[in-house]
Amino acid sequence: MKYMLLIYMGENAMSDGEREQCYKDSTALCHELAENGKFIAASPLQPVATATSVRVREGKRLITDGPFAETREQLGGYFIVDVADADEAAAIASRIPAAKKGTVEVRAILEIPNLPRKLETVGASS
Amino acid sequence: MMSDARARVDEVYRAESRRVLATLIRLCGGDFDLAEEAMHDAFASAVEQWPREVVPANPRAWLISAGKFKAIDVMRRRAKHDASLGQIAERLNAQSEDPAEKAIDEGIEDDRLRLIFTCCHPALAAEARAALTLREVCGLTTEEIARAFLSSPPTIAQRIVRAKAKIKSAKIPYQIPSRADLPERLGVVLHVVYLVFNEGYSASAGASVTRADLSGEAIRLGRLLMALLPEPEVIGLLALMLIHESRRAARSTAEGDLVLLEDQDRSLWNREQIAEGLLLVQQALRTQRFGAYTIQAAIAAVHAEAKSSAETDWNQITALYDLLRRIDRSPVIELNRAVAIAMRDGPAAGLELIDALLAGGDLSDYHLAHAARADLCRRSNRTADAKTAYERAIALTAQEPERRFLEKRLRELSL
Amino acid sequence: MKYMLLCYDDERAWEREGPGAQRAAIDEAVTLTHELAEKDQYVMASPLHPQASAQLVQVRDGKRIVTDGPFAETREVLGGFYVIDVDDLDQAIAVASRHPGLRHGAVEIRPVMEIPGLPNG
Structure with missing residues (x-):
């Protein structure tokens, strides 16, 4: 069963040094997951100031600056893991360094057939 | 002789700096800050070299070329941290050694359009688009923009910095939109131009009814757009701005009090602007592809042609509003x-x-x-x-x- | 340049449209992913299970706190995502505009930060 772990954290919650360490620790976690065949993908996102939203209103496309919803903490990155169940997903979520400062939302992935390449075969950094 | 050359540099700066910048941004792979730095270095070289040597026959091409080499230097230096910059630098350098390369300032008008469309990209914050356009396309200083928008220079500067950062990190392309996207994207550009005009024509807050500089800038932008992209609504918007602007002297008293259209001394209206506006309205209407700006210009034209409020063709104005509300059902209309x-x-x-x-x-x-x-x-x-x-x-x-x-x-x- | 498209859907609007419309929308999205793959623009994509199954995980003072529910209480909820590899933001906007869920929601486009040293999944 695949899960998406969405990392929400205040963008100023970490110092530059803490962020560097966070990337290092997260990368190590990714490698550990990969060794156990549980890793699908992971990546940080650029700050929310770079976000653009697209909507359709009254049949017209509307492009706006900014994220879909203004929240106290912002989506800063994600992991996608392949694990036995929701409990294991939550256990991994709690090992994500950013869980100490922010919140990780665990969402089950709805597996549908016929996608171009199976998620398993796709690397996060290629 | 020396001061002549210096005066020539100043003159070239006023006439050409925006074009030079627009082209340098393209050559720098869409990096606004790098292009600006390169342009200022190029003008600094001109100040130094032109008095000693002959002023080049094509100063614009000279400046773009000088700016390009400045940019290549900077990119090579930064390539240590960002390999992609090194690639752009080497590609640029190879181009300049290619004898088949076209004149460096060829396609410069396309670059100006690229700059306008990028500054008015819908993914930028609405309030940043106008500031960025006035800064980059019109060459206004941050202080001038802040004064015009009754804002503080740090606020405006921050808007511009944020917008440029987003252009860079979200990779907003430096290009003229495709045919399919053009109507939507041109709509955003015209909206920015009209916003600048209105900000100058009737300030949304503050003590002065009109801030003529901004309206003048908007009309200049409208003329530039019309020269680059003569679409019906571009023509219609220019007509609308000219006819509104023609009433400037009549719409407030010497004390700064507002005078309603029906009470204005119509002999104070600028006939030259009206004449130009009327011609443009007709030109836009003839295309049969006009939109809301052209219809509003046509309404303004009916007023402009009337000797008094009583003698205005209200029938025609009502008919034009009926047409307008079919395109744009806004409560203000x-x-x-x-x-x-x-x-x-x-x-x-x-x-x-x-x-x-x-x-x-x-x-x-x-x-x-x-x-x-x-x-x-x-x-x-x-x-x-x-x-x-x-x-x-x-x-x-x-x-x-x-x-x-x-x-x-x-x-x-x-x- | 890689972008993540976060698809926010109005789950109730899709429920009103019924399972047939939902299936058709998913088919449409799958077709889109294949078109992207042909242009080498596809990295990955997937819908998510309804947000009712979401849980939130925090670690405070070394202790794990798990709570129920999605992170943001909004009418439109994160219902799926794409990661695409395109030239620039305009191309990302063009892909987002073709996402069928846009009819009842919104797509947020976020540039992905590429950091070296991650394993291949």
Whole structure:
């Protein structure tokens, strides 16, 4: 069963040094997951100031600056893991360094057939 | 001789710096800051070299070329941290050694369009688009923009910095939109130009009715767009701005008080701007592909051709509003249409429409809706209703001359 | 340049449209992913299970706190995502505009930060 772990954290919650360490620790976690065949993908996102939203209103496309919803903490990155169940997903979520400062939302992935390449075969950094 | 060359550099800066910048941004792979730095270095070299040597025959090409090599130097230095910069630098350098390379300033008009479309990209914050356009396309300083928008230089500077950062990190492309996207993207550009014009024509807040510099800048932008991309709505917007601008001298008194269209001394209207505006309206209408700006220009043209408010062809104005509301069903257009109907059929007909609009709720905080209602009540001798509506309008307006005008009308009612 | 498209859907609007419309929308999205793959623009994509199954995980003072529910209480909820590899933001906007869920929601486009040293999944 695949899960998406969405990392929400205040963008100023970490110092530059803490962020560097966070990337290092997260990368190590990714490698550990990969060794156990549980890793699908992971990546940080650029700050929310770079976000653009697209909507359709009254049949017209509307492009706006900014994220879909203004929240106290912002989506800063994600992991996608392949694990036995929701409990294991939550256990991994709690090992994500950013869980100490922010919140990780665990969402089950709805597996549908016929996608171009199976998620398993796709690397996060290629 | 030396001061002649210096004067020539200043003259070239005023005439060409925006074009040079637009091309350098493309050559720098869309990096605004790098291009700006390269342009300033190029002008600094001109100040140094032109007095010693001959002023080049094509100063623009000279400056772009000088700026390009400055940019290549900077990119090579930064390539240690960002390999992609090194690639752009080497590609640029290879191009300049290619004998088949076209003249460096060829396609410069396309670069100006690229710059306009990038500054007015819908993914940038709405308030940043106008500031960025005035800064990069028109060459206004941050201080000038802040003054024009009654804002502080740090606020404007921050908007511009954020917008440039987003262009870079979200990779907003430096290109003219595809045919399919053009109507939508041109709509955003025209909206920015019209916003700049209106900010100059009737300030949304503050002590002065008009800030002519901004309107002048908007008209210059409109002319530039028309030269680059003569689409019907580009022509229509330029016509609209010119006809509105023609009334500048008549729309306020020496004391800065507002004069309504019906009370303006029409001999003060700028006939040259009207004549140009009328020609442009006709040109836009002939295309049969016009939109809301052209129709608004046509409405302004009917006013411009009338000798007085009483002699205005209100029938035609109402018909044009009917056409306009089919394209754009905004409550403000409905309000203007109601006022036109009041002029054609009498205040009672207009009041009925305005009351229905106010009951709808969209305009209940819009000062001009209450001002229009007050005026029609006044004309219908409904003094008490007129007073209430003026008071509501006064409470809602943020603009000093408008407040003075409404207070004067309110006082007149009490006499 | 890689972008993540976060698809926010109005789950109730899709429920009103019924399972047939939902299936058709998913088919449409799958077709889109294949078109992207042909242009080498596809990295990955997937819908998510309805947000009712979401849980929130925090670690405070070394202790794990798990709570129920999605992170943001909004009418439109994160219903799926794409990661695409395109030239620039305009191309990302063009892909987002073709996402069938846009009819009842919004797509947020976020540039992905590429950091070296991650394993291949």
